[in-house]
Amino acid sequence: MTSEADAVVIGGGIVGAACAYYLCAAGLSVHLVERSFPASGTSRACDGLILTWDKAPGAELALGQASAALWAGLAETLDFDFEYARAGTILLAENEPALAAGRARAEAMQAAGVRAQALDSAGLRSLEPNLAADLAGGAFFPDDAQVDARRATLALLAAAQQRGLTLHPQAEVSAIRRANGGEGRVSGVVTTAGEISTETVVCAAGVWSNEVARLAGLELPIRPRKGHILVTARLPGLIHHPMLEGGYVTTVQSAAEDLQVALVAEMTAGGTLLLGSSRQFAGFDRSVSLAVLQAIAARAARFLPALARVGVMRSYAGLRPWSPDHLPLIGPVVAVPGLYLAAGHEGAGIGLAPVTGQLIAGWVAGGDLPPVADEVRPDRFELASTTLRRF
Amino acid sequence: MGSVELAVVGAGPAGLSAAITAARSGLRTALLDEYPRPGGQYLKGASEPDAAPPISAAERQGRTLLRQLAETDLELRTQTLVWGIERASEGWRLALHGPRGLDWLEARAVVVAAGARELVVPFPGWTLPGVMTLGAAQILAKAHGVLPGRRVLLAGSGPLLLAAAAELTRRGARVTAVLEAVPLSRWLRHAPAIWGNWDRLGEGRHYLAELWRSGTPYRPGWTVAEALGGDELEAVIVARLDRRGHPIPSSREQVPADSLCMGFGFIPNVELTQLAGCAHVFDPARGGWVPGVDERLETSLPGLFVAGEAAGVAGAAAAMLEGHIAGMAAAYRLGRLPEGQLARELAARAGRRRRLGRFAAMLNTLFAPAPGLDALITDDTPICRCEEVSAGEVRAAIRGGATELDALKTWMRVGQGACQGRTFGPLLARLVAVETGRPVGQAGCFGVRPPLKPIPLGDLAQEGAS
Numbered sequence: 001m002t003s004e005a006d007a008v009v010i011g012g013g014i015v016g017a018a019c020a021y022y023l024c025a026a027g028l029s030v031h032l033v034e035r036s037f038p039a040s041g042t043s044r045a046c047d048g049l050i051l052t053w054d055k056a057p058g059a060e061l062a063l064g065q066a067s068a069a070l071w072a073g074l075a076e077t078l079d080f081d082f083e084y085a086r087a088g089t090i091l092l093a094e095n096e097p098a099l100a101a102g103r104a105r106a107e108a109m110q111a112a113g114v115r116a117q118a119l120d121s122a123g124l125r126s127l128e129p130n131l132a133a134d135l136a137g138g139a140f141f142p143d144d145a146q147v148d149a150r151r152a153t154l155a156l157l158a159a160a161q162q163r164g165l166t167l168h169p170q171a172e173v174s175a176i177r178r179a180n181g182g183e184g185r186v187s188g189v190v191t192t193a194g195e196i197s198t199e200t201v202v203c204a205a206g207v208w209s210n211e212v213a214r215l216a217g218l219e220l221p222i223r224p225r226k227g228h229i230l231v232t233a234r235l236p237g238l239i240h241h242p243m244l245e246g247g248y249v250t251t252v253q254s255a256a257e258d259l260q261v262a263l264v265a266e267m268t269a270g271g272t273l274l275l276g277s278s279r280q281f282a283g284f285d286r287s288v289s290l291a292v293l294q295a296i297a298a299r300a301a302r303f304l305p306a307l308a309r310v311g312v313m314r315s316y317a318g319l320r321p322w323s324p325d326h327l328p329l330i331g332p333v334v335a336v337p338g339l340y341l342a343a344g345h346e347g348a349g350i351g352l353a354p355v356t357g358q359l360i361a362g363w364v365a366g367g368d369l370p371p372v373a374d375e376v377r378p379d380r381f382e383l384a385s386t387t388l389r390r391f
Numbered sequence: 392m393g394s395v396e397l398a399v400v401g402a403g404p405a406g407l408s409a410a411i412t413a414a415r416s417g418l419r420t421a422l423l424d425e426y427p428r429p430g431g432q433y434l435k436g437a438s439e440p441d442a443a444p445p446i447s448a449a450e451r452q453g454r455t456l457l458r459q460l461a462e463t464d465l466e467l468r469t470q471t472l473v474w475g476i477e478r479a480s481e482g483w484r485l486a487l488h489g490p491r492g493l494d495w496l497e498a499r500a501v502v503v504a505a506g507a508r509e510l511v512v513p514f515p516g517w518t519l520p521g522v523m524t525l526g527a528a529q530i531l532a533k534a535h536g537v538l539p540g541r542r543v544l545l546a547g548s549g550p551l552l553l554a555a556a557a558e559l560t561r562r563g564a565r566v567t568a569v570l571e572a573v574p575l576s577r578w579l580r581h582a583p584a585i586w587g588n589w590d591r592l593g594e595g596r597h598y599l600a601e602l603w604r605s606g607t608p609y610r611p612g613w614t615v616a617e618a619l620g621g622d623e624l625e626a627v628i629v630a631r632l633d634r635r636g637h638p639i640p641s642s643r644e645q646v647p648a649d650s651l652c653m654g655f656g657f658i659p660n661v662e663l664t665q666l667a668g669c670a671h672v673f674d675p676a677r678g679g680w681v682p683g684v685d686e687r688l689e690t691s692l693p694g695l696f697v698a699g700e701a702a703g704v705a706g707a708a709a710a711m712l713e714g715h716i717a718g719m720a721a722a723y724r725l726g727r728l729p730e731g732q733l734a735r736e737l738a739a740r741a742g743r744r745r746r747l748g749r750f751a752a753m754l755n756t757l758f759a760p761a762p763g764l765d766a767l768i769t770d771d772t773p774i775c776r777c778e779e780v781s782a783g784e785v786r787a788a789i790r791g792g793a794t795e796l797d798a799l800k801t802w803m804r805v806g807q808g809a810c811q812g813r814t815f816g817p818l819l820a821r822l823v824a825v826e827t828g829r830p831v832g833q834a835g836c837f838g839v840r841p842p843l844k845p846i847p848l849g850d851l852a853q854e855g856a857s
Binding site for chain 1: 841846
């Protein structure tokens with residue numbers, strides 16, 4: 001069975017869903033191929049924070065700010081409720097050195113145009129009375145938001161389907177075809193659900209993007225960076241804003257190989273608390289490590305003592321698509337005309353999904369691209385593999 | 392952190408048998424159970440002074456095990472939840488939670504004897520106060536001396552229905568009727584597998600005789616179609632089932648009841664073996680998803696054994712036999728039993744094992760809820776109580792492409808509440824099968840991650856006793 005499409009998106013996580021949505025909105029006929037079910041990978045094993053203050057000023061922050069604005073709009077326009085809430089986020093400083101670092105970050109963010117408010121110990125507790133009394137203070141970033149990542153993925157897909165998206169769940173891509181004996185433009189993809197003729201392929205397979213890229217003879221610098229989250233029993237009202245300890249930024253920006261843990265706490269609309277976070281390079285193993293759960297629990301009890309008696313219901317682990325310069329790979333691949341990448345967002349995939357979709361639609365359908373588009377182009381890395389496979 | 396040669400998880404008939412066998416063969420053994428007393432559901436209350444005399448050889452054997460336990464040199468840890476399992480350098484590391492908080496136990500081999508849980512088939516009104524499972528009613532009666540109500544109706548299918556009816560009647564409840572969904576005609580097809588299992592048949596005959604003496608109506612081919620009431624159960628609509636298990640509308644009648652106890656058999660508790668990561672297969676004759684095992688009850692992971700209902704629903708007699716085999720196989724695996732002796736022990740028990748296995752497969756097939764029963768699950772029937780998801784929402788999601796359990800969990804939060812989908816996971820798989828026309832096994836099962844049951848966050852953060 002062969003079908004035709006203007007563009008084929010590979011990957012049904014939040015980034016693939018956003019690419020499909022913006023491509024459909026640009027008037028293209030789009031197919032999305034997902035080898036399991038939508039949101040079956042990293043997009044169901046993450047938190048739903050839309051943060052700006054963890055981003056480095058420059059390209060990363062520009063992407064974050066643009067995407068945060070897009071999320072706010074999507075919350076208004078999409079039919080499917082994905083529990084968008086703009087309550088702001090809190091940076092927590094455990095002690096004086098952490099407070100000094102937090103203050104410096106808040107000031108740098110303000111200088112870059114992000115609203116921020118410094119908090120002393122009392123200010124922190126007036127925002128969140130259940131925090132430990134001995135914390136030094138922190139900062140409040142009122143424009144940050146959160147979504148339910150799974151529902152957000154489904155919302156984008158549903159909206160794309162309304163605009164003509166054809167979704168192929170349980171279908172895996174086995175080959176990418178190219179014209180001119182394998183040297184020319186992309187001409188189609190072969191999947192377990194049939195072949196699709198297309199001149200445009202968007203690889204949005206997250207941490208598994210390398211499997212797709214290798215079909216086109218490319219080798220991506222993306223590596224899986226594992227994270228854990230634990231989920232508590234329902235505690236409506238225990239916290240009012242998502243909160244992160246200031247050291248979180250250090251764990252995000254570092255490329256350390258060993259385990260790093262920093263508290264991230266987020267209340268879902270259902271009243272359960274999601275507690276993270278951990279970062280480690282551990283291959284593609286998605287099993288939950290008991291020691292990491294313990295480390296996160298210890299951080300959570302340190303900042304929110306009332307949690308000590310609360311039941312931990314379950315946990316999950318996911319794989320973030322880490323990129324060496326901490327910027328995603330978004331845009332065309334010159335060596336393979338017609339192939340676009342939308343991958344490598346590490347832990348920021350939920351937040352950056354809309355801007356990624358918009359950039360991809362801009363590249364594919366033509367249109368104005370913001371200056372940041374050039375800074376996230378995949379070709380800043382050496383992508384061509386020495387063992388080029390031809391189809 | 393403690394360390395033993397063998398950890399046995401679950402102190403029901405299978406676990407008792409495995410632990411006693413292993414300890415007697417010289418293995419340093421720990422026996423772990425969530426409840427305050429060993430014995431599992433089957434032997435609950437068996438060592439109480441007012442316990443009724445045993446009515447079967449299996450029950451006698453179980454009580455013997457409880458007595459032997461007291462004389463066996465092993466470490467019994469009750470009120471201890473096993474909430475996680477990981478590979479250790481030599482064997483396994485179990486994450487425990489008990490009265491003293493968090494703890495760890497390293498074991499070179501593990502026997503999982505985690506038992507089974509009741510299978511529930513919902514119907515409109517099943518979440519009303521006054522509706523409970525047969526097992527819950529039995530625990531109330533046996534462990535707390537409380538009867539579920541004054542006018543008790545029992546519905547479901549399988550041997551526990553009779554046992555629970557007899558138990559409740561004996562304790563003074565007025566059981567207004569026992570509705571067995573399986574019609575007598577289905578029994579005849581299974582006659583050959585019944586032959587020879589006189590002990591199990593004797594149990595059934597004993598319970599039936601008790602019911603007849605008390606004048607309780609036993610109605611094969613009937614089930615509960617709806618539970619009625621405002622704040623609590625007031626009446627039940629019962630209906631006769633046709634050959635394919637569909638309720639016949641014209642047969643519906645209303646009976647008053649302030650308690651409805653239901654149960655449609657058992658499904659194996661496989662969360663711990665799933666978490667350990669061994670291979671599982673879907674086998675309806677063994678009660679659903681079960682770990683794949685060899686003749687020695689060893690799973691696909693060396694040193695990880697299963698015994699009893701957790702390896703396939705087969706009743707207490709089979710559980711004790713399997714516990715014994717797993718205990719010996721673990722002793723062999725750890726070098727305490729020569730291979731020749733293990734082979735002889737296995738050969739000596741092969742015939743009985745086969746016969747019990749055939750009988751269990753017959754029961755599981757005979758009493759499996761007929762597909763027609765799903766017709767009772769109207770679209771407004773709640774499926775996941777914690778997350779308040781109805782059957783209609785589940786069916787819509789399945790039609791929208793969520794054709795496996797993990798997809799349903801991701802898309803609509805079913806199974807994310809307190810029970811983590813343990814109660815209704817098998818039911819979701821049935822709904823998927825009905826909507827997609829594919830076999831039940833293709834719907835998969837919920838992914839399992841620690842903690843297997845909720846534990847307080849402060850305890851999780853502890854280092855654990857050294």
